[in-house]
Amino acid sequence: MAHIEHSTALPYPRERVFAWFERPGALVRLTPPFAGSVLSEPDDGLRDGSEARLAVGAPGVLGTGLGALAAALPLPSALPGWLRRGQVESTGRHDSYDPPRGFRVTTTGPFGRIVHEHRFVESDGGGTVLHESVDVVAPRESDLVAGTLVPTLRRVLEYRAVQLRDDLAFYAAHADAGPRTIAVAGASGLIGTQLCALLSVGGHRVLRLVRRPAETSDEISWDPAAGRLDPEALRDVDAVVNLAGRSIGGRFTAAAKDEILTSRAEGTLLIARALADLAGDGRRRAFVCASGIGYYGTDPHGDGDDAPLTEDSPSGAGFLALVCREWEGATEPAEKAGVRVVNVRTGLVQSPAEGSLSRLLPLFAVGLGGPLDREQWQSWISVDDVVSVYAHAVLTDDLAGPLNAVGPEPVRGAEYARTLGKVLRRPALVPVPSFGPRLVVGSEGAQELAYASQRVSSDRLEASGYTFRHRTLGAALRHVLP
Numbered sequence: 001m002a003h004i005e006h007s008t009a010l011p012y013p014r015e016r017v018f019a020w021f022e023r024p025g026a027l028v029r030l031t032p033p034f035a036g037s038v039l040s041e042p043d044d045g046l047r048d049g050s051e052a053r054l055a056v057g058a059p060g061v062l063g064t065g066l067g068a069l070a071a072a073l074p075l076p077s078a079l080p081g082w083l084r085r086g087q088v089e090s091t092g093r094h095d096s097y098d099p100p101r102g103f104r105v106t107t108t109g110p111f112g113r114i115v116h117e118h119r120f121v122e123s124d125g126g127g128t129v130l131h132e133s134v135d136v137v138a139p140r141e142s143d144l145v146a147g148t149l150v151p152t153l154r155r156v157l158e159y160r161a162v163q164l165r166d167d168l169a170f171y172a173a174h175a176d177a178g179p180r181t182i183a184v185a186g187a188s189g190l191i192g193t194q195l196c197a198l199l200s201v202g203g204h205r206v207l208r209l210v211r212r213p214a215e216t217s218d219e220i221s222w223d224p225a226a227g228r229l230d231p232e233a234l235r236d237v238d239a240v241v242n243l244a245g246r247s248i249g250g251r252f253t254a255a256a257k258d259e260i261l262t263s264r265a266e267g268t269l270l271i272a273r274a275l276a277d278l279a280g281d282g283r284r285r286a287f288v289c290a291s292g293i294g295y296y297g298t299d300p301h302g303d304g305d306d307a308p309l310t311e312d313s314p315s316g317a318g319f320l321a322l323v324c325r326e327w328e329g330a331t332e333p334a335e336k337a338g339v340r341v342v343n344v345r346t347g348l349v350q351s352p353a354e355g356s357l358s359r360l361l362p363l364f365a366v367g368l369g370g371p372l373d374r375e376q377w378q379s380w381i382s383v384d385d386v387v388s389v390y391a392h393a394v395l396t397d398d399l400a401g402p403l404n405a406v407g408p409e410p411v412r413g414a415e416y417a418r419t420l421g422k423v424l425r426r427p428a429l430v431p432v433p434s435f436g437p438r439l440v441v442g443s444e445g446a447q448e449l450a451y452a453s454q455r456v457s458s459d460r461l462e463a464s465g466y467t468f469r470h471r472t473l474g475a476a477l478r479h480v481l482p
Contacts (some may be wrong), residue, residue: 184206310459
């Protein structure tokens with residue numbers, strides 16, 4: 001058996017910290033992307049007998065890289081997502097529920113039995129110290145426990161401490177924003193899953209827009225393709241966040257491009273018109289809609305000018321620039337009706353679960369990583385920052401218009417590769433041959449996705465009062481990688 005202990009000092013009252021753990025979304029916020037994902041949250045909160053289901057991946061850097069590779073392989077879509085990602089299922093069962101002093105979770109799965117106890121102790125000055133102890137009972141005493149699993153669990157506890165501290169700080173900074181009701185379209189995606197969790201742990205009510213008949217009071221049925229969304233379903237909503245749209249990964253065939261564009265523009269226009277229909281009832285609402293830094297075009301610095309792109313910079317050339325213009329333009333009915341509209345132009349989101357980082361991990365894991373293009377500008381943002389930016393846009397009542405969601409320090413391709421290699425403790429010497437991305441996503445897709453060079457400014461975001469969780473690429477990658 002292995003024993004691990006970890007303590008986290010928090011400058012918040014014990015009741016507030018414990019309440020964060022009790023709300024829906026806490027387990028999602030506490031589960032590192034390098035360790036697995038949540039299949040179902042606790043069915044009865046933290047109370048005795050409550051159970052949660054987790055998809056757990058192989059521990060370590062190699063396991064993370066292989067998991068990313070498994071997710072990218074063309075496996076049958078009928079398989080559960082966690083199985084396609086090379087993960088296995090575990091179950092966590094709660095007991096020793098003693099609010100606000102503590103609780104315990106026992107997780108059973110392929111790596112044995114893990115008993116995780118949480119004790120919340122009041123500290124001097126009104127703060128809280130969270131003491132965590134973890135006991136691991138493996139199927140057999142082996143090098144796996146001492147050499148891989150235990151270090152991974154220590155890393156998980158470190159990740160959880162940072163998430164808890166940063167989430168509590170985020171809500172302390174937005175203390176003036178009272179409880180709100182927020183509807184989210186695209187709630188099951190990477191950003192949507194984490195955004196719903198972040199809003200929920202902050203005490204807000206989250207409604208999910210689903211493309212089937214609503215099954216609970218926290219769901220709203222809609223059908224963007226058919227133009228179906230009852231405005232009355234949004235009557236009690238303070239804000240709508242739209243993250244819905246077909247993935248831009250894959251080849252840019254004519255059919256794929258049409259679906260990418262229409263899935264964004266049609267859904268956005270449908271929501272905008274529904275909000276406009278409600279505008280006369282006197283309720284102040286917000287519409288926070290996704291967009292992307294693709295708005296600025298594939299090579300806005302082609303003339304050698306490296307000045308950062310701001311929200312006032314013109315849109316550029318390329319298919320994704322067209323998509324972003326149409327996407328943002330579809331919010332116009334809501335804006336004209338007096339709805340506060342924010343268009344979040346998202347940068348390269350850093351997560352091992354999906355996106356550009358996930359596609360690089362298998363190469364780096366086996367020592368074959370390197371830059372796609374040494375000189376291209378990459379305007380990245382950590383997954384937790386982009387989620388927090390959306391929540392910030394919802395809760396900041398004087399924020400409107402386009403908003404760049406990028407980290408404050410964009411990097412060139414060579415620096416990105418060096419930083420990733422350093423975090424993974426792997427070499428970053430082999431440049432990715434230019435034909436590699438073209439084989440995967442075609443010539444147009446490679447130009448738009450792999451080789452676009454965009455140096456984008458975060459000044460307006462910071463001026464709005466937002467505080468970054470991860471100001472540097474190294475900090476962002478260290479947080480989400482083992």
